[in-house]
Amino acid sequence: MKLYYSPGACSLSPHIVAREGKLPVELSRVTFDGAVRTTAEGEDFFVVNPKGGYVPALRLDSGEVLAEGVAIIQYLADQSSETLTPEKGSMDYYRMLEWLTFISSEIHKGFSPLYNPAITDEAKEAQIKKIFGRLTFVEAELGNHSYLIGDALTLPDAYLYTILRWSKKFAMDLSGHPNISAFMARMDAREGVKEALKEEGLEAFTA
Numbered sequence: 001m002k003l004y005y006s007p008g009a010c011s012l013s014p015h016i017v018a019r020e021g022k023l024p025v026e027l028s029r030v031t032f033d034g035a036v037r038t039t040a041e042g043e044d045f046f047v048v049n050p051k052g053g054y055v056p057a058l059r060l061d062s063g064e065v066l067a068e069g070v071a072i073i074q075y076l077a078d079q080s081s082e083t084l085t086p087e088k089g090s091m092d093y094y095r096m097l098e099w100l101t102f103i104s105s106e107i108h109k110g111f112s113p114l115y116n117p118a119i120t121d122e123a124k125e126a127q128i129k130k131i132f133g134r135l136t137f138v139e140a141e142l143g144n145h146s147y148l149i150g151d152a153l154t155l156p157d158a159y160l161y162t163i164l165r166w167s168k169k170f171a172m173d174l175s176g177h178p179n180i181s182a183f184m185a186r187m188d189a190r191e192g193v194k195e196a197l198k199e200e201g202l203e204a205f206t207a
């Protein structure tokens with residue numbers, strides 16, 4: 001399998017899942033140069049992911065490409081002999097799907113407007129306020145257990161960690177969220193996370 005990624009982008013989530021799952025995933029860095037997007041192998045990335053040329057995308061051993069981070073991490077978990085999801089059909093399994101959807105639509109896509117260089121200061125401030133609103137719930141949940149679903153890592157933890165790393169870029173102070181801060185430190189300390197960060201040339205969040 002080959003994971004198309006950009007350092008520190010949302011593709012870090014499947015990268016962490018691959019490393020935590022001890023899966024032999026090859027990496028291909030995608031270079032974004034304006035409207036031109038090229039893989040490490042020189043392919044046009046819009047051909048690899050015709051939905052919009054965005055990372056992550058996973059090339060399977062069959063040659064097929066699977067896109068959308070939430071789908072990719074569930075595929076990876078199913079390939080791994082490590083336990084990265086609650087038992088299928090259990091209530092916790094549906095909680096996992098609930099978290100993945102919440103992180104994708106309410107937090108990940110909450111950050112997206114901040115990357116628009118044309119955003120006004122007022123709009124940026126309002127957007128950050130909205131993200132912090134969503135984090136109130138996350139902070140409360142992480143007060144009950146070490147990870148989002150109980151005391152073992154599952155898929156949404158890799159996704160949440162990846163997205164919340166972006167808070168630094170926008171000078172969002174997480175110190176008023178001690179449970180989230182402790183979670184970020186806990187994730188930083190995991191071997192799979194350390195490996196993925198090293199391979200992408202990134203620092204630990206708490207560094």
Ligand SMILES: N[C@@H](CCC(=O)N[C@@H](CS)C(=O)NCC(=O)O)C(=O)O
Pocket residue numbers: 009010011052053054055056067068069070104
């Ligand atoms: N719906 C996609 C969105 C992925 C996404 O937002 N990728 C960003 C990086 S975090 C990207 O490649 N943006 C470039 C673009 O949208 O043109 C998913 O959830 O996987």
